[in-house]
Amino acid sequence: MDALQAILTRRSTRRYDQRIPAKDIIDKVVEAGRHAPSGHNNQSTHFIVITDPKVLDRLVDLVTEAFSAMEASPDMYVSMRNSIERAKKGEYVFHYGAPVLVVVANRIGYGNAMADSACAIENMMIAANALDLGSCWINQLHWLTDNSRIRTFLQEIGLGEDETITGSMALGYSTDGLPTRTPLERKGNPVTVVSS
Numbered sequence: 189m190d191a192l193q194a195i196l197t198r199r200s201t202r203r204y205d206q207r208i209p210a211k212d213i214i215d216k217v218v219e220a221g222r223h224a225p226s227g228h229n230n231q232s233t234h235f236i237v238i239t240d241p242k243v244l245d246r247l248v249d250l251v252t253e254a255f256s257a258m259e260a261s262p263d264m265y266v267s268m269r270n271s272i273e274r275a276k277k278g279e280y281v282f283h284y285g286a287p288v289l290v291v292v293a294n295r296i297g298y299g300n301a302m303a304d305s306a307c308a309i310e311n312m313m314i315a316a317n318a319l320d321l322g323s324c325w326i327n328q329l330h331w332l333t334d335n336s337r338i339r340t341f342l343q344e345i346g347l348g349e350d351e352t353i354t355g356s357m358a359l360g361y362s363t364d365g366l367p368t369r370t371p372l373e374r375k376g377n378p379v380t381v382v383s384s
């Protein structure tokens with residue numbers, strides 16, 4: 189698959205089987221993230237690659253606990269409200285049970301933390317598609333980056349005390365075999381062309 193096709197056919201996959209992809213395949217995806225551009229070539233994006241099911245289960249518990257303790261309100265961002273409502277029902281697996289979760293972090297206070305991380309996550313998602321793996325941006329750990337129990341747990345597995353969680357990415361084989369690739373109609377993202 190060429191680069192443009194990998195970009196144009198990338199979609200979010202939300203159903204994963206439990207096979208952990210081979211280490212060299214995961215490494216290729218993460219390398220694509222590490223090769224993303226960064227402001228002033230800062231290269232401070234940190235990739236915490238979790239394949240240990242016990243660690244993932246613990247994270248699911250901590251995220252569920254954090255959202256269950258929150259109250260949903262109508263003025264809330266809809267995805268956040270959904271997370272709270274589903275957590276309270278006890279049916280919330282925030283990373284869709286993917287066998288790999290790449291938690292992405294960056295320096296607290298660094299102005300390009302989110303921009304650099306987004307470039308890295310998009311690179312990884314495109315690489316995943318090129319390698320026939322499904323992926324999905326998972327934002328819950330970013331929202332919960334200041335939750336003390338989640339921070340403490342993530343610091344035990346490598347998060348720096350000076351780092352904030354900017355996002356994460358689920359990765360694995362789709363239960364459908366190949367990653368979701370059905371094109372999504374573009375209704376937004378307007379383009380303004382100014383030519384002579």
Ligand SMILES: Cc1cc2nc3c(=O)[nH]c(=O)nc-3n(C[C@H](O)[C@H](O)[C@H](O)COP(=O)(O)O)c2cc1C
Nearest residue numbers: 198199200201202267324325326327328355368372
């Ligand atoms: C910043 C950002 C945060 C996102 N957070 C989540 C998320 O927490 N959970 C999820 O299922 N999808 C998440 N997504 C995926 C979007 O829902 C998805 O990209 C969008 O619906 C378009 O679908 P596509 O990725 O299949 O093209 C996120 C995407 C971005 C860019």
